[in-house]
Amino acid sequence: MAASSNQSNDVLYPMQTPLSRADLFKLKGGLTLFLIGLAVPILLLLEMRYVVAGGYVAPQVTQWPAIAATVAMLLSGLFTVAGSKSAKKANRPGIVRSYNWAILFALIAIILIGIPAFNGVLDPVSHYGETFIPTMGTIDVYLFFTWIGMLATRSRVKRLGNKIENYWGVYATNIVLWFMFVCWVVTWVQLYYL
Amino acid sequence: MSDDLEKNQQPLVEREWSRREFLLGAGGLAVVGVGALFAKSPIANAFQSLRPQTTDQGHVRLYQGDFYFDPNHMQWRVGDQVTLHLMNQSPNRPHEMWIGRGFDTTPTEFGPIATGFHTDFWDGVHINILEAYHVSNWVTNNAIVTSQVSPHPWLVTGPGNGNFSPTLEPGGYVTWSFTVPNKPGRWMYGCFVQSYIHYDEGMRGTIDILPAKV
Amino acid sequence: MGDFWGFGIIWVVLSVIADWIASIVGRHFYVFTASVQAQEGQAAASFLLMTVVPIFVFVVMMLFYALFRFRRRKGDTGSSTSQVKFNKAYVGLWVTLSLVVNLFLFVHPTASAMQxxxxxxxxxxxxxxxxxVDVTAQQWGWSFSYPQYGIQESVDSNGNDVLYLPVDRPVKFVLNSYGDGDGLSEQIDVIHSFWIPAFGMKTDVIPGETRYEYITPTVISDTQQNGMMRVQCAEVCGPGHPYMESNLHVVSQSNFASWVQQQLKLQSGS
Amino acid sequence: MSVTPGNSPLQATGELPVVPRRRMSPPMKGVIWAAIGFLLLNSIVSGIDPDVLHSYVNQVSVVFGWMGAMVGWLFGVGGWDALVKPAFGFPLKWKETVGWRRYFEYSTDHKVIGIQYMVSSGLGFLIAGIAAMMMRLQLMSDHMWLFQYSKGYLTTVGVHGTIMMFSVGTVFMVGGLGNYLIPMMVGSNSSAFSRLSGISVWMVPAGIMTVAFSPLLGDWTTGWRGYQPLASQDGDGIIFYYLGVFILLLSSLIVALNLVATIVFKRAPGLTWNRLPMYAWGMLAVSFLNIIWIPEIMMTFILALLAKIVPLPLFTAVGSPMVYLQMFWLFGHPEVYIVVVPALALWMEILPVLSKKTLFARQWGVIGLVFVMLLSGMVWAHHLFPTQGNSTILPISFFTEMISIPTGFAFMVAIGTIWKSKFTLNTPSLLVLMSMFNFLIGGLTGVFLADPMVNMQLHDTFFVVGHFHYTIIGGMVFSSFAAMYYYLPKFSGRTFNDKWGQFGAYWIFIAFNATFFQFFIVGLRGMNRWVPVYPHYLMWQNFEISICAFLLGFGFLYNIGYIIWAWVKGPAAEENPWKAKTLEWYAPSPAVGTNFETEPQVVNGFYDYSDGAGEAVVFQS
Known part of the structure; x- marks a missing residue:
């Protein structure tokens, strides 16, 4: 709609237009608002756990998947950081390589977080269980959508190749994944130890 | 929400989809929707009346839900041997089952409310309880009961406690067998628990008792 | 300045008249009061009515001023001659007054009446x-028991639950939402609200909690004489909610005593 | 470039990319994809996890089936071609059309989206209005006659309240007017996240339909609140309540993100915070409320849904029945301000223009909007005075009474603006005055309800029903009509006949007050809520109320019909008929195509109508 838009036949895709500083500022601001909104349910769930179950931690919660999930998410996060670094150098194959690993580890994390939530060790009809399961489930669903975002970003970088003019998609995915990591660690520590 | 595409958004081409198809489709969906919402029971009844009514024999299943019986119409023949399976499918409400005719009522601020059937279908009927699971209580009134399962502590025998009715807890079921007594005509069945509201909210049905075959 | 004084004078005059009317109407705000608590609520409501009426008059008069006094005449296309962007006195007065009125209303009647x-x-x-009186709410009816007299469930001649209270005697309602001990009550019970319109008070009945309500009835009457004398569930509790009503009789102390005897006889007889 | 609607001057020329002709209308495609999605997921889930009755559609499968239907619908109307595939790097094959068809397609034009939001929301208003009329019809008599069962009536109450709150109250002035006006008001050609916004609008009809068809699954009796623990034992329709509201709220959340980002990041040069239009301030306040409270309530609804279908005992008597109430009303009261703040902002937007007088005490108006936003999170528990223990009553009552102060600033600003003005009396300005009158009554009756002692009598009676209908219909709906008349020249380039407009305004004003003022009286006489039957002594007043309510219903129909007529056939309007100075009036009327060919530069406040005041906006070529 902008009057200055090009009249050429090229159809543009995400990441194919150069971003001005103002554009980047807008995107970062919008993402921040979005993440604030995403954090609200997590806060609500953490709060509700104390309302419903107090500080009780069920002794039978399985520890190893949570620890392993933390490691997997950390690795995934390190690979998205590597992806962002490659993006700064416009090293597209590097991004795709990093994202392959990041996507794999994120998938592992999704499965690992899913295990304690759905393996039936905790009684859902207990005050701790009834808050534990929805909280872990919410994190898992968030992570699943993040994972789809990572797939999309990787696919875009791979398909668009040389036509990419900005790497905002890569940076944004990295930010969201780290946000998820923080959410997960807070939830994990709170549900398992506090 | 990652990238900015606005520079690509010019209304360029008009490629037309059919207006007629769109209007017909939307109108058709609207008619179906309104019909589903407001004419559900007349349509269902019409379909039901198309099906020939068969007489229930042998094993008859009757499900209880909030607040309905499934099926809500039955047809028995005098002299037939019937085994009735009654199941409460509600996750959280108790349900009972009376069969009778005429109403006893009690006055309230909102007019008289039916509290039960006046005439008990089961008066003098021999019944045999085959199965009972999660029964809250079972009033026998004037029915003559034999039981294949331990009838304690839920069986309330003898008249004076209201009409014959098993009351089932959520998820409970009972099975009993009997010979259809010689009481032809139209009878009603219903559930009157929770201050008689279940019956008022539609938890009722009808039974046609056909005379014995000659 | 003409508009200012004109508006002010009309406002004062109309407010006085409106407050006079409000003082009369306010006395009937609760329509029918049959308890000490209803009278207290009635007094609070009447006070609030008197307070908000001048505010109402002020704003509504302003709207009428806009409609008639400040209306753009036909053929006039110019901007308004007054283009005041701010008026310290007006804003200051408005903010101060609204703060003062609200704080004042919080102290009285809000805090004082609750106290x-x-x-x-x-x-x-x-x-x-x-x-x-122990009150038990369940889907969908009330039952009342009088532990001091050994009445387990008070019923009328039709077998319906009924609440009898003596006049001028303090009553403590002990409110619970439990089933009838069939083992299902924890699952099926929901929030109800114990309301007697004529008593000007309602308290929600929460499953698993016990709530109290304190009332002193002051008027001898019953549900047949006045529809507001009824026990009504006020919080939606399922399809039977509208029918969750019980009759109420407020009787003299001596009639209450004989009613108690009659109930005890009924209880032991059955 | 400016295009008139209906007949496109643009021709499909050879220089444009060849895109295959769209054979099926996107909404129909959406419906078919939705049906496929539902059948697919429902079949899988009910195959894996059959319920006891082995019915094809069970509690769990219908949730997944609904998700499939929603994804299918959103993909079908354009999400797949225009959002998902490009996001994965596939070629973008979606081109926006012109003419009437674009209102039935995925679009990224904020004006098209705004109108789509308004029309969807208007559809919700009609459906919920029919539900209200059915309720009033039933209440004409003290016994059941229209509805067979009271659960049917209570479901109708729920459908009415839910659709009105979540698809009209929360949507019309924010998603509709906000999307349409805000980018123009801040001098931008598009909203910040226009592609996302284009898909979020299609969630509204889906959400309305989900709630409207919830009775097919079973009756639910909890009203618009999905009240636990009652909801856990209600019919399965409550599942569609939670899901429908979820998707409507998701739409509003996206609107909020988009509007905040637009207002903060897309302002024209010179449009400082001190010059930001009042309506934009209102949208900013509302959107912050949305961003905080909508995720909160969405999570609550997910938990309540789990409590229904798993079932987790979260909110039942075994769990903690009070937790849901607290979590619901934490959102529930800000929700009321989400509905009303746009109306307050609109008064301050319209009044200076039609009074031709500078907006009085602008900064205090802004302070009012912002403080309403801040305080609204502290007053929730006044919905629970009879429910909760004693200790929290007084602090909550305190904040409840205090919130009337910032709300009052809107009146202060409005009155200061009217004072000694040259007040143009026409339909929009009349509707604003009526809205002020109604909202005043709504606010003053709120003073009674904020007082705990009085509240113990009035709670859950028709007094409360009257109070919130005064604030929401009286405040928000009347203001929405004012906005529709006021912005009609902008929307369509046509105007209305003031006589017929004013006739409609008086009609709904009189019918509205006749209906809802009696709610106060009937409530004080002992009429409780959520009942299709009631003691006989209340019957004649209810009968009378119903008659007035039908008049009101026809009044709304008249106004909607008249606005549509004027939109299509009304006399041509001037470019800027009200001689307003805000930025949206610098865009062409009707606003089609690009808003501003050259970037506007704001050099002055918008609300200075003194004779010497210069133009607020200059265009640099």
Whole structure:
């Protein structure tokens, strides 16, 4: 709609237009608002756990998947950081390589977080269980959508190749994944130890 | 929400989809929707009346839900041997089952409310309880009961406690067998628990008792 | 300045008239009051009405001024001659007044009336004259028992639950939402609200909690005479919610005593 | 470039990319994809996890089936071609059309989206209005006659309240007017996240339909609140309540993100915070409320849904029945301000223009909007005065009474603006005055309800029903009509006949007050809520109320019909008929195509109508 838009036949895709500083500022601001909104349910769930179950931690919660999930998410996060670094150098194959690993580890994390939530060790009809399961489930669903975002970003970088003019998609995915990591660690520590 | 595409958004081409198809489709969906919402029971009844009514024999299943019986119409023949399976499918409400005719009522601020059937279908009927699971209580009134399962502590025998009715807890079921007594005509069945509201909210049905075959 | 004084004078005159009307109407705000607590609420409501009426008059008069006094005449296309962007006195007065009025209303009647109500509860608890009524709410009916008299469930001649209260005697309602001990009650029970319109008070009944309500009935009447004399569930509790009503009789102390005897006889007889 | 609607001057020329002709209308495609999605997921889930009755559609499968239907619908109307595939790097094959068809397609034009939001929301208003009329019809008599069962009536109450709150109250002035006006008001050609916004609008009809068809699954009796623990034992329709509201709220959340980002990041040069239009301030306040409270309530609804279908005992008597109430009303009261703040902002937007007088005490108006936003999170528990223990009553009552102060600033600003003005009396300005009158009554009756002692009598009676209908219909709906008349020249380039407009305004004003003022009286006489039957002594007043309510219903129909007529056939309007100075009036009327060919530069406040005041906006070529 902008009057200055090009009249050429090229159809543009995400990441194919150069971003001005103002554009980047807008995107970062919008993402921040979005993440604030995403954090609200997590806060609500953490709060509700104390309302419903107090500080009780069920002794039978399985520890190893949570620890392993933390490691997997950390690795995934390190690979998205590597992806962002490659993006700064416009090293597209590097991004795709990093994202392959990041996507794999994120998938592992999704499965690992899913295990304690759905393996039936905790009684859902207990005050701790009834808050534990929805909280872990919410994190898992968030992570699943993040994972789809990572797939999309990787696919875009791979398909668009040389036509990419900005790497905002890569940076944004990295930010969201780290946000998820923080959410997960807070939830994990709170549900398992506090 | 990652990238900015606005520079690509010019209304360029008009490629037309059919207006007629769109209007017909939307109108058709609207008619179906309104019909589903407001004419559900007349349509269902019409379909039901198309099906020939068969007489229930042998094993008859009757499900209880909030607040309905499934099926809500039955047809028995005098002299037939019937085994009735009654199941409460509600996750959280108790349900009972009376069969009778005429109403006893009690006055309230909102007019008289039916509290039960006046005439008990089961008066003098021999019944045999085959199965009972999660029964809250079972009033026998004037029915003559034999039981294949331990009838304690839920069986309330003898008249004076209201009409014959098993009351089932959520998820409970009972099975009993009997010979259809010689009481032809139209009878009603219903559930009157929770201050008689279940019956008022539609938890009722009808039974046609056909005379014995000659 | 003409508009200012004109508006001010009309406002004062109309406010006085409106407040005079409000003082009369306010006395009937609760329509029918049959308890000490309803009278307290009635007094609070009447006070609030008197307070908000001048505010109402002020704004509505302004709207009429806009409609008639400040209306653009035909053919006039110019901007308004007055283009005041700010008026310290007006804004200052408005902000101060709204703060003062609200704080004032919070102190009286909000806090003071609640204080009185809570103190009444404590006084009733200490009094030896207090009548205790255990109220049980369940889907979809009320049942009342009088532990001091050994009445387990009070019923009328039709077998419906009924609440009898003596006049001028403090009552403590002990409110619970439980089933009838069939083992299902924890699952099926929901929030109800115990409301007697004529008593000007309602308290929600929460499953698993016990709530108290303190009332002193002051008028002898019953549901047949006045529809507001009824026990009504006020919080939606399922399809039977509208029917969750019980009749109420407020009777003299001596009639209450004989009713108690009659109930006891009925209870032992059955 | 400016295009008139209906007949496109643009021709499909050879220089444009060849895109295959769209054979099926996107909404129909959406419906078919939705049906496929539902059948697919429902079949899988009911195959894996059959319920006891082995019915094809069970509690769990219908949730997944609904998700499939929603994804299918959103993909079908354009999400797949225009959002998902490009996001994965596939070629973008979606081109926006012109003419009437674009209103039935995925679009990224904020004006098209705004109108789509308004029309969807208007559809919700009609459906919920029919539900209200059915309720009033039933209440004409003290016994059941229209509805067979009271659960049917209570479901209708729920459908009415839910659709009105979540698809009209929360949507019309924010998603509709906000999307349409805000980018123009801040001098931008598009909203910040226009592609996302284009898909979020299609969630509204889906959400309305989900709630409207919830009775097919079973009756639910909890009203618009999905009240636990009652909801856990209600019919399965409550599942569609939670899901429908979820998707409507998701739409509003996206609107909020988009509007905040637009207002903060897309302002024209010179449009400082001190010059930001009042309506934009209102949208900013509302959107912050949305961003905080909508995720909160969405999570609550997910938990309540789990409590229904798993079932987790979260909110039942075994769990903690009070937790849901607290979590619901934490959102529930800000929700009321989400509905009303746009109306307050609109008064301040319209009044200076039609009074031709500078907006009085602008900064205090802004302070009012912002403080309403801040305080609204502290007053929730006044919905629970009879429910909760004693200790929290007084602090909550305190904040409840205090919130009337910032709300009052809107009146202060409005009155200061009217004072000694040259007040143009026409339909929009009349509707604003009526809205002020109604909202005043709504606010003053709120003073009674904020007082705990009085509240113990009035709670859950028709007094409360009257109070919130005064604030929401009286405040928000009347203001929405004012906005529709006021912005009609902008929307369509046509105007209305003031006589017929004013006739409609008086009609709904009189019918509205006749209906809802009696709610106060009937409530004080002992009429409780959520009942299709009631003691006989209340019957004649209810009968009378119903008659007035039908008049009101026809009044709304008249106004909607008249606005549509004027939109299509009304006399041509001037470019800027009200001689307003805000930025949206610098865009062409009707606003089609690009808003501003050259970037506007704001050099002055918008609300200075003194004779010497210069133009607020200059265009640099």
């Amino acid at each position: 009185v109500y809570w103190q009444e509860g404590q006084a009733y608890n200490k009094s030896s004259n207090e009548l205790i």
